[in-house]
Amino acid sequence: MSRTPRGDADAAFELLAAFVAEIPALPWFVAAGGTLTPSAIADAEAYVAALGLAPCAVAPVAGWRAATEIAQRPDWSRDWWQAESAREKALHRQGAARFGLAPLLAALTDVTETAAVLRDRAADVLGRAGVEDEALAKVAGGAAAQACHQRALALLAGGDAGRAFAAKYALFAAGRWPLGIVGGTCFVF
Amino acid sequence: MSAISAAPIKSVDALKAAPEDYQLAVRKIVRSHAVNELYGARVYDEPAIALAPTPYLKWLTCRIAMEEYGHHVRFRQLGEQMGIPDAELTPEGRKPLSIFEFPLKTWEEFCVVKLLADLAEIIQVEDLMKCSFLPLRNLAKMTMPEEIFHSQFGKDTCTELVKTAEGRKKVQAAIDHYFPMMPAFFGRKDSANNALYRKYGIKQHTNEDMRADFLKRVRALVEGHLKLKLPEVAEAA
Numbered sequence: 001m002s003r004t005p006r007g008d009a010d011a012a013f014e015l016l017a018a019f020v021a022e023i024p025a026l027p028w029f030v031a032a033g034g035t036l037t038p039s040a041i042a043d044a045e046a047y048v049a050a051l052g053l054a055p056c057a058v059a060p061v062a063g064w065r066a067a068t069e070i071a072q073r074p075d076w077s078r079d080w081w082q083a084e085s086a087r088e089k090a091l092h093r094q095g096a097a098r099f100g101l102a103p104l105l106a107a108l109t110d111v112t113e114t115a116a117v118l119r120d121r122a123a124d125v126l127g128r129a130g131v132e133d134e135a136l137a138k139v140a141g142g143a144a145a146q147a148c149h150q151r152a153l154a155l156l157a158g159g160d161a162g163r164a165f166a167a168k169y170a171l172f173a174a175g176r177w178p179l180g181i182v183g184g185t186c187f188v189f
Numbered sequence: 190m191s192a193i194s195a196a197p198i199k200s201v202d203a204l205k206a207a208p209e210d211y212q213l214a215v216r217k218i219v220r221s222h223a224v225n226e227l228y229g230a231r232v233y234d235e236p237a238i239a240l241a242p243t244p245y246l247k248w249l250t251c252r253i254a255m256e257e258y259g260h261h262v263r264f265r266q267l268g269e270q271m272g273i274p275d276a277e278l279t280p281e282g283r284k285p286l287s288i289f290e291f292p293l294k295t296w297e298e299f300c301v302v303k304l305l306a307d308l309a310e311i312i313q314v315e316d317l318m319k320c321s322f323l324p325l326r327n328l329a330k331m332t333m334p335e336e337i338f339h340s341q342f343g344k345d346t347c348t349e350l351v352k353t354a355e356g357r358k359k360v361q362a363a364i365d366h367y368f369p370m371m372p373a374f375f376g377r378k379d380s381a382n383n384a385l386y387r388k389y390g391i392k393q394h395t396n397e398d399m400r401a402d403f404l405k406r407v408r409a410l411v412e413g414h415l416k417l418k419l420p421e422v423a424e425a426a
Contacts, residue, residue: 068245071243071244071245071248072243072244072245072246073243074243076243076244081244081247085239112255112258113259113262115255116255116259119252134338135249135338135342138249138252138253138338139245139248139249139252140248141252142247142248142249142250142251142252142253142255143244143248143251145251145252145255146248146251179244180244182244
């Protein structure tokens, strides 16, 4: 975090530094495929609600092959993806207004560089499941890195506009992979 | 210009004792890779996330963008160690390749860019795998597996796309648009820079040789594998 400026932004950047430090220590993907706990269901419901979408069923995903198929289904919710994108853009604007664009981008770059290791974490879990699939490891690593980026944006923007990304990140932090809304169901692997 | 047989240069510190034109040559290559990896990520990989047709492909494209950006970071770090000013290691300070001047509009275009431009990148990086400046050789070895994956991604996605008539038409249109820019990617014929690179064993092949290798491999991919047509282009830049 050496490239980020100090001053009245200290608290936010310290929060972000703690978040970045936590990333390598989390149990990425280790709970994927397991029974959904009440806490995971609550996080998924909070995620959907905070995106401003209608409530929907939350469903588990049995394994990596099923997760791959769901993530490639054509009936994925464009509203879900657009709701995330709209919130990302709003948080980006708020963060840039709060700290300036260059410091914001420098901080987000630190997050992205730290999250680069998540492909390896996915590959490890896939390997233990007996699945050799480099593309899938990269897909999972990309999804997790995106969640880190979104959570960081929310932390830097402040306020509660990033509630959806906090709930989404909580699922990843618990070893899950939220696959989004497909066919009207929120799938949590 | 005949090649000079010399011991490899093992570190950035050792580079300081190398001939001035050797140092200059290495700087040019490191700068070019740092600038183009970043610009490519910005104008192709990041915008492609929005264009990708499924969450699976969106997340895979996120990862590819991160990897391309990561290549920039590695070349930039080497450049910084070599004392190249920061401003010269980003597109704002140096002009990127001309292929990047055409903004991405469709998913099919992105797949074709990965098919064509990442194959061209592989050929350039392969040439650095025996580079006499070992930090650059090591960087080439480090980035090569990801470059191979990106190129394979281009091949796999184009292979899927051409299974439909509409996809086939769009992939052919993207090839018609981007392929004519590719031969220039390898630099001018009889380039003085390239002669200097080969004199010192920084690079092994002429621009013409690498261009010919690219054309042979891309023809096999586009005409042999995808059963599409490569437009006629002037092979010498």
